[in-house]
Amino acid sequence: MEIKALLIIAVNAIFIYNFVLSRFLGICPYIGVSKNIDSAIGMGFAVVFVMTLASMATWLIDFYLLRPTESNIFYILFNFKEPPDLMYLKTIAFILVIASLVQFVEMVIQKMSPGLYKSLGIYLPLITTNCAILGVTLINLDANYSFIASIVHGFTAGLGFTLALVLMAGIRENLDMAPVPKPLKGAPIAFIMASLMSIAFLGFSGLKIG
Amino acid sequence: MSISKELFKGFYKENPVFRLALGLCPTLAVSNSVQNAVGMGAAVTFVLICSNVIVSMIRHGVPKKIRIPIYIVVIATFVTIVDLVMAGFAPALHKSLGIFVPLIVVNCIILGRAEAFAGKNNVGRSFIDGLGMGIGFTLALMALAIVRELLGDGKLWGIPVLSSGYEPVLIFILPPGAFLTLGLFLGFFNWLDIKMQK
Numbered sequence: 001m002e003i004k005a006l007l008i009i010a011v012n013a014i015f016i017y018n019f020v021l022s023r024f025l026g027i028c029p030y031i032g033v034s035k036n037i038d039s040a041i042g043m044g045f046a047v048v049f050v051m052t053l054a055s056m057a058t059w060l061i062d063f064y065l066l067r068p069t070e071s072n073i074f075y076i077l078f079n080f081k082e083p084p085d086l087m088y089l090k091t092i093a094f095i096l097v098i099a100s101l102v103q104f105v106e107m108v109i110q111k112m113s114p115g116l117y118k119s120l121g122i123y124l125p126l127i128t129t130n131c132a133i134l135g136v137t138l139i140n141l142d143a144n145y146s147f148i149a150s151i152v153h154g155f156t157a158g159l160g161f162t163l164a165l166v167l168m169a170g171i172r173e174n175l176d177m178a179p180v181p182k183p184l185k186g187a188p189i190a191f192i193m194a195s196l197m198s199i200a201f202l203g204f205s206g207l208k209i210g
Numbered sequence: 211m212s213i214s215k216e217l218f219k220g221f222y223k224e225n226p227v228f229r230l231a232l233g234l235c236p237t238l239a240v241s242n243s244v245q246n247a248v249g250m251g252a253a254v255t256f257v258l259i260c261s262n263v264i265v266s267m268i269r270h271g272v273p274k275k276i277r278i279p280i281y282i283v284v285i286a287t288f289v290t291i292v293d294l295v296m297a298g299f300a301p302a303l304h305k306s307l308g309i310f311v312p313l314i315v316v317n318c319i320i321l322g323r324a325e326a327f328a329g330k331n332n333v334g335r336s337f338i339d340g341l342g343m344g345i346g347f348t349l350a351l352m353a354l355a356i357v358r359e360l361l362g363d364g365k366l367w368g369i370p371v372l373s374s375g376y377e378p379v380l381i382f383i384l385p386p387g388a389f390l391t392l393g394l395f396l397g398f399f400n401w402l403d404i405k406m407q408k
Contacts (some may be wrong), residue, residue, distance in 0.1 A: 022385050024239040028318060031231070086295060092286040093310045099279055131235045131316045135323030138309045183401035184393075187231055198386040 006152045009145075012162040013153055015204040019132050021164055021197055026132030030165055031190050040169035042116045044162025048155060050098070050105055050127055051136050055154025057097050058137040059147050067091055094137050102127045132161055167197065216338045220346030226319045227322025227350035233319040236310050236349055238388040244367045247355035248348065249303045253296065253311065257288045258320050260338035265328040272329075281324045282315070289315045319347060331400045357391050359381045 019025045026047070033043045060064040075083040102157050105127075112115045126135060136157045140150040140172050171193055216403045236254070239244040264284050272280055284367050293311050296304045304311060314320070324342055328336040361367055362382030364372040 024235050024385065024388065025313075027234040028232075029233070032405060068389055088290060091290050091315055091395065092283060095282055095286050095315050096279070099282060113266045131313045134308060134313060134316050142309065151406035181397075183404060184397040185400075188397035188400065191396065195386045195393060198389055199381070202384065202386065204358045 006149060009110055009149055009153050010156040011207070012158040014163065015201065016203075016207060018160045018163055018164055018201050019135070019157050021194065021201045023135070025135040026130050026161055029127075029130055030161075030168065030194070031081050031187055034165055034168040034172055034190070036173060037166060037169045040165045041162070044158070044165050046105060046109065046127065047130070047132065047161050048158030050101055051154040051158040051161075052151060053101055053105075054094075054133050055140055055150045056147075057101065058094050059140060059145075059150040061093055061097060062090070062141060063147075066093065090138075090141065090180055098133050098137070102133075112152060132157070164197070168193065213335075213338055216335060217342040220344075221340070221349060222343035222346075223245055223345075225346045225350055225408050226322075227347060228323075229320075230393060232322055233317045233347060234392070236313065236317060237347075237354065238385075238392060239310055240307055241351050241354035241357045241358055241388060241391075242362070242383045243306075243365075244352060244355045245303070246306055246337075248353035249300070250307060251311065251344070251348025251351050252294045253307075254314055254317060254319070254347055255341070257285065257292060257314055258323060258347075259337060259340035260266065260288045261285045261320055261324055262328040262336040263333055265324045266331060266333045266336035278321075278325070281321060281329075283319050285324070286315050301361075319343060329401045354388075354391055356394065358387055362387055 011036045013019070016018075017023055020027065020030050029043055029047070034040055063069075064071060066089060068083040069075075070083065072083045074080065074086075106117075116163075136154050140153055143153075145153055168190070172190065175193070177190065184192070221225065222229075224230060225404070227234065227237050231252075236250055240250045260282050261281070267279055268280075268284075271344075289312060292314065293304075296311060322370065323339060327339045356366065360372070361379050364370055364376045364378045364385075379387075
């Protein structure tokens with residue numbers, strides 16, 4: 001895989017198809033954890049970490065366990081006449097892998113930095129049901145990325161998510177002082193801000209690369 | 211609580227999208243046309259009812275510590291069923307919903323209802339709760355989709371309804387329109403709340 005193709009994947013994932021602002025994945029943490037910059041950065045890096053690991057793990061599972069190819073482990077082990085097609089199990093297999101990964105990351109953060117663990121609070125277990133993580137693995141599968149490309153896509157998609165999250169947190173810290181009409185306080189104004197940011201990110205779709 | 215109250219609470223008082231702010235990713239993504247919204251709503255309602263019933267049936271046998279992974283496996287099973295059935299019988303819809311069909315698995319509404327309701331109530335009530343919440347979700351999706359498709363495309367259910375002189379506001383079917391419409395809807399419901407309290 002040449003560097004140029006990987007670069008295109010990276011720019012696409014961060015700017016053009018930004019996970020939050022263009023693909024609508026990971027909206028819950030985007031609105032929930034964007035109240036201050038510190039927890040936004042913490043959440044962002046937790047997501048980058050889990051996304052990269054999840055891309056790696058699900059690619060291996062897809063290639064060696066699910067896909068009907070010569071390298072399928074069941075085909076090699078049990079001497080089937082034809083490689084078994086287990087693709088219909090992808091949703092269940094992927095979500096289980098992601099759930100255990102999140103549990104693992106949670107334990108690591110709890111040990112390494114209790115302060116961060118406290119501020120992320122309930123959002124860490126919620127990464128399991130963060131559709132961005134399962135989304136990135138399914139997109140890897142649909143796009144037929146190679147192992148390296150999957151990892152790059154997972155990592156940069158996480159960076160794109162972090163970028164959107166941190167930008168939003170910066171705006172919302174200042175928004176507290178703004179005279180927002182009472183019914184729009186909180187989530188509604190956050191969505192309207194997201195709309196404006198999304199318009200700005202639409203500008204990147206004019207970017208012609210490759 | 212009576213059965214009808216259990217059913218109707220999902221429509222307005224505890225509407226999953228507008229009130230509890232759950233399941234927002236698919237709400238934003240597939241509300242660009244009424245057809246997509248109804249298809250998604252039906253899929254989610256089916257999964258919600260089935261998972262609620264099963265979770266309620268097994269609630270006494272499930273150890274507390276590993277209940278979440280078990281619930282997720284139950285939900286993922288039904289999502290796989292929906293995914294395969296939709297790919298077989300409605301391929302066009304399956305294609306336009308894209309990865310949001312398998313992503314029903316991580317829709318917080320479904321796990322949320324399993325944890326908050328079905329894990330504590332009997333089968334009948336869980337069924338009603340799933341049905342009510344599913345319909346509430348579908349209604350919310352449709353409300354957003356009607357606004358977005360009408361303004362952004364001049365159509366409803368794929369049929370042109372506005373006169374040919376109408377210039378579609380394209381931004382409404384693009385991502386920014388989704389955020390804007392949902393923000394204004396949430397604001398409207400907050401405003402309604404404030405009005406009613408007075």
